[in-house]
Amino acid sequence: MDNAQFNTLYIVIPCYNEEEALPKTAEVVLTKLRALEGAGRVSPQSRIMLVDDGSRDRTWETIAGLCDGSEYFAGVKLSRNRGHQNALLAGLMTARNHADLTISMDADLQDDIDAIDKMVEHYLAGADVVYGVRSKRAEDTFFKRMTAEGYYKVLAKLGCQVVFNHADYRLLSRRALDALAEYGEQSLFLRGIVPMLGYKTATVEYERHARELGESKYPLSKMLSLAADGVMGLSLKPVRYVLTAGLITLLLSGAFLVFALLGLIWGYPFLGWKLIVFSIWFVGGLLLTSLGVVGEYAGRAYMESKHRPRYFIERTEGLSAAPETEDNA
Numbered sequence: 412m413d414n415a416q417f418n419t420l421y422i423v424i425p426c427y428n429e430e431e432a433l434p435k436t437a438e439v440v441l442t443k444l445r446a447l448e449g450a451g452r453v454s455p456q457s458r459i460m461l462v463d464d465g466s467r468d469r470t471w472e473t474i475a476g477l478c479d480g481s482e483y484f485a486g487v488k489l490s491r492n493r494g495h496q497n498a499l500l501a502g503l504m505t506a507r508n509h510a511d512l513t514i515s516m517d518a519d520l521q522d523d524i525d526a527i528d529k530m531v532e533h534y535l536a537g538a539d540v541v542y543g544v545r546s547k548r549a550e551d552t553f554f555k556r557m558t559a560e561g562y563y564k565v566l567a568k569l570g571c572q573v574v575f576n577h578a579d580y581r582l583l584s585r586r587a588l589d590a591l592a593e594y595g596e597q598s599l600f601l602r603g604i605v606p607m608l609g610y611k612t613a614t615v616e617y618e619r620h621a622r623e624l625g626e627s628k629y630p631l632s633k634m635l636s637l638a639a640d641g642v643m644g645l646s647l648k649p650v651r652y653v654l655t656a657g658l659i660t661l662l663l664s665g666a667f668l669v670f671a672l673l674g675l676i677w678g679y680p681f682l683g684w685k686l687i688v689f690s691i692w693f694v695g696g697l698l699l700t701s702l703g704v705v706g707e708y709a710g711r712a713y714m715e716s717k718h719r720p721r722y723f724i725e726r727t728e729g730l731s732a733a734p735e736t737e738d739n740a
Contacts, residue, residue, distance in 0.1 A: 420457040421510035423502035430468040462502040465492030478728035485729035496599035507588040523617035530582040539610035543580030546616040572606040
């Protein structure tokens with residue numbers, strides 16, 4: 412696909428309380444989009460799509476102002492806050508009706524904007540999915556770097572298809588977007604779902620920058636929730652590990668019973684109360700943990716069975732036509 416006439420690019424940026432950062436972000440991304448258009452890599456119909464995820468500040472007013480001031484911007488406003496993954500999906504599914512390819516990125520400009528050039532090159536060479544992969548995490552704290560990289564390794568051990576050190580900075584072709592629309596999970600973990608699509612992929616490495624304006628909208632609680640979505644949405648191994656732990660505990664309990672009976676037969680005093688209390692607490696803790704893991708899976712299956720809409724779009728700006736709700740095709 413070498414003709415820029417057919418390479419309509421939409422850069423999708425989820426926003427939550429990003430009033431402070433948006434003007435700078437819009438300026439930087441617009442400069443990059445115009446450079447790509449000037450080089451003949453994308454068509455003049457390419458846009459920057461800003462998705463307001465139910466912000467409590469003036470984020471939507473800022474987005475609407477950008478759309479009024481330039482035809483390069485488009486806005487999507489969700490009816491309420493639905494979380495980063497749902498906001499990103501809303502933007503991608505809306506852009507699917509207008510674009511040949513999309514690139515998703517965060518509003519904090521920590522993702523290197525120049526990596527977009529290489530992503531587009533890979534797309535023109537035939538890749539349907541291009542992952543932005545962090546080559547360094549120097550700007551992260553030691554705790555965040557250690558836990559994030561450890562999490563990717565845990566997912567790999569659990570058999571989940573994830574790209575190491577990749578978040579949501581990626582390119583998707585129209586064909587990949589159509590395939591992504593077939594997935595109907597309520598608990599979204601896009602960085603685990605996209606590798607399931609199976610189309611030709613490529614990676615682009617970049618160095619992640621420090622946030623220039625505003626504060627991070629992903630505290631520890633949200634990161635833990637996303638991590639749980641990734642583990643339980645992609646793998647059944649935690650349940651199997653619980654089963655294995657239960658069987659091991661059962662074997663140990665049987666061995667302990669045999670040992671205690673032999674002690675009584677041979678005249679040795681019964682083991683002390685401390686070991687008995689420890690055994691009770693250990694088994695009790697294992698049971699509660701097992702119930703928690705199984706209950707989490709059961710609860711998620713129950714929520715999925717309701718088939719509730721993941722988001723509603725309240726209004727749009729800068730688009731000729733857009734769906735009012737998500738496309739469930």
